Amino acid sequence: MSEPQTAALVVEHIVKEYRVHRTAFRAVDDVSFRIARGTTFGLVGESGSGKSTIARCVLRLIAPDAGRSLIAGTDPALVRGSALRRLRAETGIVFQNPKAALNPRMRIRDIVAEPLVTHTRLSAADVRRRVSALLDEVGLASSHGERLPHQLSGGQAQRAGVARAIATAPQLVVLDEPTSALDVSVQAQVLNLLQRLKRERGLSYLLISHDLDVVRYMSDEAGVMRRGQLVETGPADVVLTAPSHEYTRQLLAAMPAVPGVRMPQPDGDERSILL
Template identity: 70%
Template structure:
């Protein structure tokens, strides 16, 4: 397999009033095509900064990010526009990630109108297809974000991220703002979509169980440094670094016991209630 995302010695330094903060310090890893790399660590460890540097949503201070072998550093605007159609991002707060004044249909259609030349009818067909794929009914298309539950809004966010048929998705804490029962449904949906479309994921999370369940490979961040990386079954079951060992020891269940499997819920949840009467 070839690497769909390759980061090499990424550094991000923030400067303010004469002081410097190294949010990310020399991080390197690859994500192979069709796999999930889970990046775990405490708040402020640099996980989300890495994700944004990887897609050049923010500029790294130094280092190289390659997507499909293509160096995106210094890429002109037209090249970045093309890149945006090959990648997608699912955010932590599903409601805040959507424009409150745009209907669900328009929110999902927006990247199609921006990055493709599809006509109006083709865009509408693609939106209907995406709604069905993430387990939402056609009746949700005309609603506004505040009229949906958090889980439904995250499904919209996933549909929006998939709109242009990307190969790489960055999942930035995709379930941390959801109820536990809904978390399992969303994780199962993401796993199903990855298999069906051979997607690659960069998963950002502070939840070791989520990373272990979702990931093929995993990395542990501490203070902007990647302290350990390797197969998820090794890093999150028999870690070598003492920091990872402490993270596992702090979990409610014993290290090595493995996370419970998410319940076998359907990807379309008929019992999930909208906020509408």
């Protein structure tokens, strides 16, 4: 499981600088971590600490200036053509704001189908069948597939975003603040949906969230980012309850857990408020 070649994701010494008015700003500074298959790595840290930049490097939406990442053992920088397409099919991403992330002029069905059309050679009929199964798997009715994004609730739109992210049956899914734009009652449903999919599909997640409760609930391992650097990593319950690094302690103190009902029960009913 923890062999380098079987890890869902290996990140090694990634550096990313942004150039703004001719000065370079190091947004990610020598970050390394790994995600074992079937596990969730939660990344926390203050706004601007480089979390989304790491995600963009991992997904190869941008190229790092140094270092490398391996998705299921393969460095996306070293493959081209059909091998790169296959590798892209091995990853998915769920964004923070589902309505903004989904093309407002496309039907949900076509939004979910798009990665299948781009990264696979499935026939149109197979794509249709796969999309129907995906909608069902995330708890949407087939009639939701005919709608435009603005005709769904926030929670439904995020379910569609999840369906799109898992459409090509990826091994690794990046969740960048997947529930922070949702109402609290809906957050729990989407988190439980993600947990079920992880279990059933053996998914690995890179979860980015400023909500420490969410990260604690979802993650096996956690890492704390500060100004581009990963200052602490370890088992999520240790890092987020008994951190060894002073910065993590400050972060925990600044974001006290909200007592009460925010976190769903494991295996709780994720479909209860569906419509």
